Every structure is written in structure tokens, then in C-alpha cells.
Amino acid sequence: MQIKLKKALLDSQYFKYIYQLAIGSFLAQIITVIVAPLMTRLYAPEEIGIYTLILTVVTIFGPVLCGKYDQAIVAAEDEKEVVQLIVGSIFFSFTFLVLITIGFKIYLSNNLQITDEVGGFAYLVIGVLFLTVFVNILTAYNNRYKEFKIISSVTVTRTLAQNVGVLVFGLLKFGSIGLLLSQLLGMLVGFKRQGKHLYRNRIQLKEVNFTGIKNSLIKYKDLPKFSMPAHFINTAAYSILNFFIIDLFGLVIFGFYAISYRILGLPLNLISMNVSKVFFQRAFEENKLLGNYRSSLKIISLFLLCLSIPMVILLFIMGPFVFRLVFGGSWNEAGVYVQILSPMYGLRFIVSALAPALIISGKQKAEFYISNLFIVASVVSYMICKLMGCDIYTFLTIITATYSLIYIIFYLYIYKLSKGISVKAIRE
Structure with missing residues (x-):
């Protein structure tokens, strides 16, 4: 049985596709890492804070604009x-985009500090969301035809264009507006290459009619009903902290937090998310052959633990020093935040990679409930600090403690699932 498992893994093209996607993700993150020290010297913390806050709208709504x-x-x-x-996705997205624009306008009217800084340029985020609709659709189309090299190369090109914009607009002293323009610039790149295959099949557009669109949307109605809110809650669980921190401590503090969050997220993007793809493939094959995936879980968990422990220790001990050295002396505060948050991110690094276990076990709904726990923890932490007048260090400590507990519970649940499920459960 073990021989069959090894053969199935070796014969799979999946690892080839993982490599193609991973290399693009890796190069994109390297570009971001190289530019980050220059970015912190060209932009003030409050400018980065404004930019990150506005871009939170894209982080929350971008992945679900098409209703999944x-x-x-x-x-x-x-x-x-x-x-x-x-065509149905585009119609759905544009309707959703109108509602987001109205909500964003209301938000800006109640947060004049944003419009005082960037004025009407804040609405550039709506342009970014508009382009995100087509990026999502074209990426899905490329994925359908296994055009992973295109996805990978466009990821690198967009990241490069955006970061060049960050440097150019920073030198021109455009502030937060320059950061928003750079984001829009990056989104404009790569459409021609991504859409080449679809353009060749454009003849199919002549056969599209309202009835066909309606039937297709109804056929996959569970996506906006279940997948969309689940993904939204999952994303909002972290993004909501941005709004809480600004309300409690202001833009400057949030600017420091934004950089610490950006740096702590790098191992997730570079390693954890790609390991997740390998784990999903390996665990799925093992479960199909053996009826459990405990072996895959143990091996990947140990691998991630060996990476996580030294990473957390290094960040905890040397966080402020590294930030002073790399980003400049004024960014020492962000290094302190990294010290506080690093244990929680170490756990997130491990558990996020193992989340596909819920798909293998047919327990996708559990992710929705777990994401709600993060939302509850965020709200409770915010209310405690609001009522007691706590400082940012106390707030981040509470977040680290509560989120860490949830991640431990999440891992124990995955471990329990890995012990054995039936093939019937997978098919269902």
C-alpha cells in the first residue's frame, strides 16, 4: 500500500504545477522584501497607515467580488x-461593486482623517476593485487550462510594476496617493497575456444569452450562499484588526503595525501557502489509499515546526534590532510589535498550511465557525481595550493569546480528523 502511495505521488503532475506557481510567488515576495526598506524611508508611518487602511477594502472584498x-x-x-x-460573474461583481462604493463613501464621510490626507484619491481603491474582478476571472480561466506559468509570470510582473511605482512616487513625494497609484499601476499589468486564450475563444460570446447565464448562476448558487461568506469571514478575521487599531491608537501606530503585519506575513506567503498545496495533494492520496492521513500530517507538521520555532525565537529576540537596521531607526516600534505577535504567527504558519485537511475530511463548514472565533476574539479584545484604555502593547498581547488558543484548538481538531475517515465521507 505504501508503494502505491509513493507511486501515485511521483506520477502526479501536481508538483510540477506547484513549482510553477511557487516560483512566481517567491520572486514576487523577494521583490517586496527588497523594496520594503526603501519604502519605509520614502514614506512616513501615517502615510503607510492610510494606504494600508484603504487597501483593506481590497483585502476583504477582492476575493469574493465574483460571489466565488x-x-x-x-x-x-x-x-x-x-x-x-x-459574463454572470461580471454582472454579479458590478452589482456588488456599487454596494461597496456606497458603503465606502459612507465610511469616508465618517473618517475625515483619510480624506484630509488623500482627498478624492481614496476612490482609487474602487478602480483597484474593478480591475480585481477581471484578474479573478482570468486567473480562474488560466487555472482551468493549467496555464500556471502565465499566472506565475503575471504575478511577478504585477508586483514589479507596483513596487517600481512605490519607489518613483515616493521619490516624487506623493505620499499615500503615490502608494495608491502604484497599486493601481500594478493591477493594470498582465491582462493581455492572461486573456490571450480567452480571446481566441471569443466566438463563444455570441452564444451567450440571459437564460443560459441565469441557469449557470443557479446551478452554482451554493458558491455565493456558502463559500462567499466563509471566505469573507476568514479574511475579515485579520483585516478587522486594522479598523480597531486605528480607532484605538491612531494612524501613526497603525502605520507601524502595518509594516510588522507585512513582514510577519512573508513566511506565510513564501513557505506556508506552498507547503499547504503539497500537504493537500499528499494527504488526499494517502487518505484515498489508507483511509487516513495521519502520516502526512505528522511529517508536514514536524517540517513546519522545525521552521517555525527558530523563526519565532529570532523575531522575538531580535525584532526591534532587525527593524532598526533594515527599515531605519524610526521603525523600532514595529519591531516591538513583531516581538509580541511572533508566537501567534508561528502557530498560524503551521496551522494555515494544514487547513486543507478540512476539505479532505469533508468538514469545510468548520472553517467558517473557526473564522468566527477569530472575529469574536478581535471584538472582545477591542472592547476590553476601549473600556479600560489599554495601550497598543496590551491589545496585541491579548490578540496573540486569544488567537494562539484558537490555532491550538484548530490543530487538535485537524489531528483528530486525520486519524481516519471513510472514502464515502470524501465523496460526499
Whole structure:
């Protein structure tokens, strides 16, 4: 049985695709790492804070703009259904985008510190969301036809364009407006290459009609009903902290937090998310052959633990020193935040990579409930600090403690699932 498992893994093209995606992600993150020390010297903490806060709108709503119908593009039965889903996704997105714009306008009217800093340029985020609609759709289309090299290369090109914009607009002293313009610039790159395959099949657009679009959207109605809110809650669990920190401590403190959050997220993007893909493939194959995936869980857990422990120790001991050295003396405060948050991020680094276990075990709904626990922890932490007048260090300590506890519970639940489920459960 073990021989069959090894053969299935070796014969799979999956690792080739992981490599193609991972190399693009790696190069994109390297570009970001190289530019980050220059960015902190060209922009003030409050400017980075304003930019990060506005971009939180994209972080929260960007992945769900299409109602998750873009996922259905990958699994659609034929090209006709694909085109119907593409058109339906666009209509859904534009309706959603109107509602987001109205909500954003209301938010800005109650947060004049943002409009005082960037004025009407804050609405550039709506342009970024508009472009995100087409990025999501084209990425799903590329994914359907295994055009992973295109996805990877466009990721690098967009990141490069954005970071060049960060440097140029920073030298021109554009402040937060320059950071927003650089984000928009990055989003404008790569559409021609991503859409080349779809353009060749444009003849299919002539066969699209309202009835076909309606039937396709109804067929995959569970995506906006269940996948969309689950993904939204999962993303909001961390993004909501941005709004809480600004309300409690102001833009300057948030600017320091934004950089610490950015740096702590690098190992997740560089390693954890790609290890997650390998774990999913390996655990799925093991479960199909043996009825459990405990071996895969143990091996990947040990691998991630060996990476996480030294990373956390290094950040905890040398966080402020590294930030002073790399980003400049004025960013020592961000290094202190990293010290406080590093234990929680060490656990997140491990557990996030193992989250696909819920899919293998047919327990996807559990992720929705777990994400709600993070939301509850965030709100409770905010209310405690609001009522007691706590400082940022206390707030981050409470977040680290509560989030860490949730991640430990999450891991124990995954470990329990790995002990054995039936093949029938997977098929269901």
C-alpha cells in the first residue's frame, strides 16, 4: 500500500504545477522584501497607515467580488458554460461593486482623517476593485487550462510594476496617493497575456444569452450562499484588526503595525501557502489509499515546526534590532510589535498550511465557525481595550493569546480528523 502511495505521488503532475506557481510567488515576495526598506524611508508611518487602511477594502472584498463564481469557471462542464459563468460573474461583481462604493463613501464621510490626507484619491481603491474582478476571472480561466506559468509570470510582473511605482512616487513625494497609484499601476499589468486564450475563444460570446447565464448562476448558487461568506469571514478575521487599531491608537501606530503585519506575513506567503498545496495533494492520496492521513500530517507538521520555532525565537529576540537596521531607526516600534505577535504567527504558519485537511475530511463548514472565533476574539479584545484604555502593547498581547488558543484548538481538531475517515465521507 505504501508503494502505491509513493507511486501515485511521483506520477502526479501536481508538483510540477506547484513549482510553477511557487516560483512566481517567491520572486514576487523577494521583490517586496527588497523594496520594503526603501519604502519605509520614502514614506512616513501615517502615510503607510492610510494606504494600508484603504487597501483593506481590497483585502476583504477582492476575493469574493465574483460571489466565488470564478471558482466554478475551473470546474465548468464545457466552454459554453464557462463563458456564461464569466459574463454572470461580471454582472454579479458590478452589482456588488456599487454596494461597496456606497458603503465606502459612507465610511469616508465618517473618517475625515483619510480624506484630509488623500482627498478624492481614496476612490482609487474602487478602480483597484474593478480591475480585481477581471484578474479573478482570468486567473480562474488560466487555472482551468493549467496555464500556471502565465499566472506565475503575471504575478511577478504585477508586483514589479507596483513596487517600481512605490519607489518613483515616493521619490516624487506623493505620499499615500503615490502608494495608491502604484497599486493601481500594478493591477493594470498582465491582462493581455492572461486573456490571450480567452480571446481566441471569443466566438463563444455570441452564444451567450440571459437564460443560459441565469441557469449557470443557479446551478452554482451554493458558491455565493456558502463559500462567499466563509471566505469573507476568514479574511475579515485579520483585516478587522486594522479598523480597531486605528480607532484605538491612531494612524501613526497603525502605520507601524502595518509594516510588522507585512513582514510577519512573508513566511506565510513564501513557505506556508506552498507547503499547504503539497500537504493537500499528499494527504488526499494517502487518505484515498489508507483511509487516513495521519502520516502526512505528522511529517508536514514536524517540517513546519522545525521552521517555525527558530523563526519565532529570532523575531522575538531580535525584532526591534532587525527593524532598526533594515527599515531605519524610526521603525523600532514595529519591531516591538513583531516581538509580541511572533508566537501567534508561528502557530498560524503551521496551522494555515494544514487547513486543507478540512476539505479532505469533508468538514469545510468548520472553517467558517473557526473564522468566527477569530472575529469574536478581535471584538472582545477591542472592547476590553476601549473600556479600560489599554495601550497598543496590551491589545496585541491579548490578540496573540486569544488567537494562539484558537490555532491550538484548530490543530487538535485537524489531528483528530486525520486519524481516519471513510472514502464515502470524501465523496460526499
